[in-house]
Amino acid sequence: MAQLTQKAHDVAEMVAADVLAGRLAPGDPVPSVRTLARQLGCAPGTAARAHGILREAGVIGGGSRSRASVADEGVAAALVMGANADVVRLSGSDDPALDLLLSATGAGVERVAGARGSVAGLGMLAQGAVDAAAVHLRDAVTGGGNDVFARRLLGGDPARLVHLWRREQGIVVPKGNSSDIRGIADLDGARLAWRPPGTGSRLLLNRLLREAGAVPAPEGEMCDSHFGVAVAVAAGAVDAGLAVRAVAEAVDADFIPVAWEDFELAVSPRAVGLLGPLLDVLATTSVHQRVTALGGYDLNRSGESRVAA
Structure with missing residues (x-):
């Protein structure tokens, strides 16, 4: 395809x-x-x-x-x-460090309007509407990561994955954690901030809740970004939400670690050569320092590229 x-x-x-x-x-x-x-x-x-x-x-x-x-x-x-023709059209997942990287890269990458999320991004990539999609997915049955989904949604073609970083996801709770939430099981009956269906974070939270047997309250807040989740928690609109550590630190909320995950770009074959400027910026010491300062990022494998297994 x-x-x-x-x-x-x-x-x-x-x-x-x-x-x-x-x-x-x-x-x-x-x-x-x-x-x-x-x-x-x-x-x-x-x-x-x-x-x-x-x-x-x-x-x-x-x-x-x-x-x-x-x-x-x-x-x-x-x-x-x-x-x-030389601009990389990007869609997919939301991430504070990705926003920082795109800002530093400049006009070489254009974020395409539309639904955010790993699944939506891969769908747009398969349709040719974008050149690359930011993804962070894990198969609940096999445990396979982004490779499995990139191959599945691109019709079995040899998709290429570029590793940006690993990032830490967890439960964001108000400062002081007055509800004494210590893990996913404690979200039973809690009002949650949700990411939209099809986002990697929503899929991760659904799986974790199911495995823990936790059923949150029916009311909650739908948030378009990780930062939106953190703001909803800090403002008292909800009891908790799943997001990256960086946004919890940005709003001075408490954070209970849940999982580390690979955050990568699935890239169409025609666009691989266009990623040079973005990868050059990613490799700079200043960007590494700025991303690390956000909290909850590991850039040891940044820039590594592979064909989806």
Whole structure:
């Protein structure tokens, strides 16, 4: 699937090049899916995905069932598409250290709008909507980590995983821990701050609660980020929540350690070479020091890359 996605981007870039060169002007019909597939020797499905990429970029217009043509602003959109060719489009999990890394990297990485979370990120990666997804997942049955999910959602293609760091997840409770929460079992009946379904932290918390036989109170707070979980706890809106140590320290809340996990990037084959600037920044002493200062991060294996096993 990743190879098909790469081919679709290649086809889309060829059409965009025709627009920039004036071979296709605004209002001109774009070769249909069947014609494009025949001209370039690709599968109709690949040509259809290329049409989708061009339509999303604003290079072509027209509904998916009507004859597509170059949009009025198609030339400008093609220019933007070409300028963004070397930008890594990122989605996936939320993490304070990742925010820091992206800020330090600058314009080389663009966080794509949409649902956050490991599962959503891998889904967008499989669809070709992004080039990389931040993930932290563990299979409840086999104990396998990110490799298992990257292969499963990318259709068995040889996905590449880049290790960013290990991070510590745990239970965030108000300063002083007046409820005397010592572990997952003590969350029975507690009001919790939840991450959205499909996020790695939500999946982890669900598994831990199930294993402990704990049933939290039905009321709680849905939080879009780890920092949101910590703020909900510190503000007294909930009794506890699962989040990384860094956000507990940021709001001066107490933290009960639960697990360390690998936080990694699943990367499409076409984008591996584009990660150079991000990995260069990740390797700097200043970024290591800043991430370590957040609390709860281990960067000993940062930058290691492997094909998902």
